[in-house]
Amino acid sequence: MDKPLKTPPPYAIASVDHALRLASVLQLEGGMTVSQAATRLGVARSTAHRLLSMLVYRDFAIQDEDRVYRAGPVLELAAHSRSQTSRLRAAALPHLRRLVEDLDETANLSIRTGDTVRFIASVECAQALRVGSREGMVFPAHRTTTGQLMLAELDDQQLAQLYAPDRYRDRPAERPDLRELRERLTRAAGGGFAVNQENSERGLIAVGVLIRDHDSTPAAGLSVALPSIRYDPAHLHTVVAALRATAHAVQAQLASAY
Numbered sequence: 001m002d003k004p005l006k007t008p009p010p011y012a013i014a015s016v017d018h019a020l021r022l023a024s025v026l027q028l029e030g031g032m033t034v035s036q037a038a039t040r041l042g043v044a045r046s047t048a049h050r051l052l053s054m055l056v057y058r059d060f061a062i063q064d065e066d067r068v069y070r071a072g073p074v075l076e077l078a079a080h081s082r083s084q085t086s087r088l089r090a091a092a093l094p095h096l097r098r099l100v101e102d103l104d105e106t107a108n109l110s111i112r113t114g115d116t117v118r119f120i121a122s123v124e125c126a127q128a129l130r131v132g133s134r135e136g137m138v139f140p141a142h143r144t145t146t147g148q149l150m151l152a153e154l155d156d157q158q159l160a161q162l163y164a165p166d167r168y169r170d171r172p173a174e175r176p177d178l179r180e181l182r183e184r185l186t187r188a189a190g191g192g193f194a195v196n197q198e199n200s201e202r203g204l205i206a207v208g209v210l211i212r213d214h215d216s217t218p219a220a221g222l223s224v225a226l227p228s229i230r231y232d233p234a235h236l237h238t239v240v241a242a243l244r245a246t247a248h249a250v251q252a253q254l255a256s257a258y
Contacts, residue, residue, distance in 0.1 A: 018043065019051050023060050023075060031070040059138060062113040065161045073111065073118045085111065088220055089121045091253045092211070096123045096222075099246045103239060105226040106131040107246075109211075110146045115162055117147040117221070131204055131225040142176045142184075145194040145208030146221020152189035153218050156182070193240045198228060205231040209243045214255045222247050 018041050025032065025040065032040070038048035052069050055061035061072045073085060089109065096107040100123045109121040122135040141147030151159065160178065168175035188194040196206040208223030222243055 015051070018047075019055060022048075022051055023055060023071075026055075026061055026069065026071040027075045031064075031068040033068055037069070056114075059113070059118060064114070065158055073113055073120065085120055088211075088254070092220070092222070092250045093121055093123070095246045095249045095253075096121060099123075099222075099224065099242060100125050102242050103224055105224045106133070108134050108146075108206075108223050108225060110144070110221045110223070112141055112147060112150040112218075112221075115141050115167075117141045117144050117150070120220075129227055129230070131227065134225070139200050140174065140176075142181055143196070143200045144221075145196040145206045145223050146210070148185055148188045148194045148196075149208060149210050149221055150218045151181075152185040159185075193243065195236070196223075197231075203228050207236065207239050207243065209240065209247050211247045211250050211254075213251075219251075219254065222250070 021041065022032075022037055025037075034045055034049045034052060037052055038045045041048060041051075052061060052063075056063055056069070056072065059072045059074045061069045061075075063069050088111070092109045096109060099107045104125045104127060106122065106124045108119050108123075110117045110119045116138050117140075118138045119134040119136065122133040124130060124133055139147070141151055151162075154162065159182065163175055163178055163181075165172075165175065193207060193209045196204075196208070198204060200206070204225055205228045206223045206225040208221050210218050211220045211222050213219040224239060224243065
């Protein structure tokens with residue numbers, strides 16, 4: 001049976017309609033440039049750019065290193081269960097719960113979208129003083145453990161493009177110093193893990209490792225977070241070992257799906 005024709009609302013808001021149309025196209029058809037979006041909507045490039053920028057801001061879209069806009073984490077999480085993000089989350093959650101049982105600290109799963117990291121799963125520990133769930137939260141990638149590890153996989157040119165000054169025209173104070181950032185990323189890559197000591201949130205320590213896909217590319221970041229008052233550097237090797245074992249378990253489960 002055919003669906004009845006929809007009647008437009010009496011007070012339609014063109015900008016909202018345009019944004020929703022772009023979100024639908026990104027989710028159903030794939031990436032697009034600003035010019036393609038402008039042609040699709042029949043608007044000026046400047047208008048299309050503002051609409052896409054707002055979608056990026058609200059995580060409905062991301063802009064990759066080639067300046068192509070693609071579906072962001074919100075649209076991926078809302079997609080059917082076979083979406084990459086949903087598969088990753090489903091594969092990791094049981095292992096995150098076991099990690100929390102072993103370490104009694106909160107565990108998180110995150111993905112990188114451009115210069116930000118979004119937490120797509122979080123399992124809290126039972127301790128009274130604990131780090132709460134970070135699921136759904138977005139942080140600058142260079143300020144998080146797993147974000148640094150994922151950024152460390154980029155070469156110098158990719159990193160320079162990601163943090164190009166023109167992308168930070170409206171927020172210059174948020175752009176990191178690339179020389180200092182590359183030094184931190186080199187240290188993180190060399191050790192295979194990263195430690196965040198209150199860089200993203202005051203009073204919080206996080207330790208993270210990478211989860212890799214079947215082709216060895218980074219699929220996500222796995223981390224545990226705890227109050228800084230409870231952090232003991234002498235136990236760091238125990239935490240890293242538990243994280244690596246969990247990451248390997250998730251990787252094995254992901255590999256079995258291919």
